[in-house]
Structure formats: structure tokens, C-alpha cells
Amino acid sequence: MKRPSPAAKAKELLRQCDITSAPVPVDSIAKYLGVEIRYARLDDELSGMIFVKDGRPIIGVNALHHPNRQRFTIAHELGHYMLHRELITNSVHVDKQFKVLMRDSNAGTGTQRVEVEANQFAAALLMPEPLVLKAIADHTFDIDDENPLGELAKQFKVSRQTMEYRVRNLG
Ligand SMILES: [Zn+2]
Known part of the structure; x- marks a missing residue:
């Protein structure tokens, strides 16, 4: 039996939580899953952790x-919770910068694969394909133009860079 993709897992979760508009309430989703969120003043290179x-x-x-980055962190950690439960059962999983791990081509084995999957889950959770496509259709915007992309990012409460990556990925 084929394992569902990170994006499929995120999509299913959005359906369960009946989320049909942006911004996706990532804290409510955590609550739905029984996951507690704690905020702490950490070193700058640390994004978050799950245990x-x-x-x-x-x-x-x-x-x-930044709140947008916190949202991505929460979504990323929820990805670990949904996809890599064995990883967090007996240890604390700590995340530093995951920007460099966004690219699918980096999906090798082990740690990197796990991080790429968590990022794919986070992207699909915070920027659901149908909602992004609808927003683009409604605004007739050019992805090479910085401002519409900024508007789109604001609407979904993600960083402009994260949205740009998502839009390019969706083609
Ligand atoms: Zn991670």
C-alpha cells in the first residue's frame, strides 16, 4: 500500500477541520489534533521543536x-507529528533554518527527506492549492511582479518568499 503524500495528508486535515478560506488557522488545527503550542524566546537560528x-x-x-514564520514553523512541526510520529516519541526534534531544505531535489534519505516532507506538508497546509489558484484567478496576477505576490502572501499570512516558492511549484 502506498503511503499518502505529505500534501495529501495536509489536504485531508484541512477537509477534516472544514477549512475553506485563507489564512489557514494553524493554531486551531493544532488544537484539533490535541497538540499544545508553547512560545519561548529561543536563539535566533532555532525555529521550533516538537516533542x-x-x-x-x-x-x-x-x-x-515574525508571526508568519511562526505559522510556518507550527505547520512544519505538525507535519512531523502527522508523518513522522516515531521521530518524536522518544526524543525532542529541533528545527533550525529550513529554508535550504525546501527544494525537492534535496530529498535524499534520512534527515533531509524528513525535513523536506515536513516542509511539503507545511506548504500544502498553509497554502492549499485550490485556495491559492482561486486567489490567483481572482486577481489575474503575474508571478514575476513583486507586489501581487506580496498581496497573496499577506492574504495567506506567509512570507513572500514562501508564497513565491509555492506559486512556482504549482506552475
Ligand atoms: Zn523539522
Whole structure:
């Protein structure tokens, strides 16, 4: 049996939570899954972490980062929770910068594969394909133009860079 893709997992979760508009309420989704979110002042290079304590999954987010980045961090950690439960059962999974791991071509084995999958999940969760395509259709915008992309990013509460990557990926 084929394992569902990270994007398919995210899509299913959005359906379960009945989310049909942007911005996607990532904290409500965490709550739905019984995952607690804690904000802490961490070193700048640390984005977040996920671990299980007394059977309860907990996501730690860097309180000093921009809210859009915090949303991506939460979505990324939820990806680990949904896709890599074995990874977080007996240890704390800590994430530093994951920007460099966005590219699918980096999806090798082991750690990198896990991080790429979590990013794919996060992208699909925060920027659901149908909602992004609809927003683009409604605004007739050019992805080489910076401002419409900024508008789109604002609408979904993600960084412009993250949205640009998503839009290019969706073709
Ligand atoms: Zn990670």
C-alpha cells in the first residue's frame, strides 16, 4: 500500500477541520489534533521543536520570530507529528533554518527527506492549492511582479518568499 503524500495528508486535515478560506488557522488545527503550542524566546537560528511529554505532543515556537514564520514553523512541526510520529516519541526534534531544505531535489534519505516532507506538508497546509489558484484567478496576477505576490502572501499570512516558492511549484 502506498503511503499518502505529505500534501495529501495536509489536504485531508484541512477537509477534516472544514477549512475553506485563507489564512489557514494553524493554531486551531493544532488544537484539533490535541497538540499544545508553547512560545519561548529561543536563539535566533532555532525555529521550533516538537516533542511528546506524558503522552501529550507539544510544539515549541520561537517567540522572537515574525508571526508568519511562526505559522510556518507550527505547520512544519505538525507535519512531523502527522508523518513522522516515531521521530518524536522518544526524543525532542529541533528545527533550525529550513529554508535550504525546501527544494525537492534535496530529498535524499534520512534527515533531509524528513525535513523536506515536513516542509511539503507545511506548504500544502498553509497554502492549499485550490485556495491559492482561486486567489490567483481572482486577481489575474503575474508571478514575476513583486507586489501581487506580496498581496497573496499577506492574504495567506506567509512570507513572500514562501508564497513565491509555492506559486512556482504549482506552475
Ligand atoms: Zn523539522
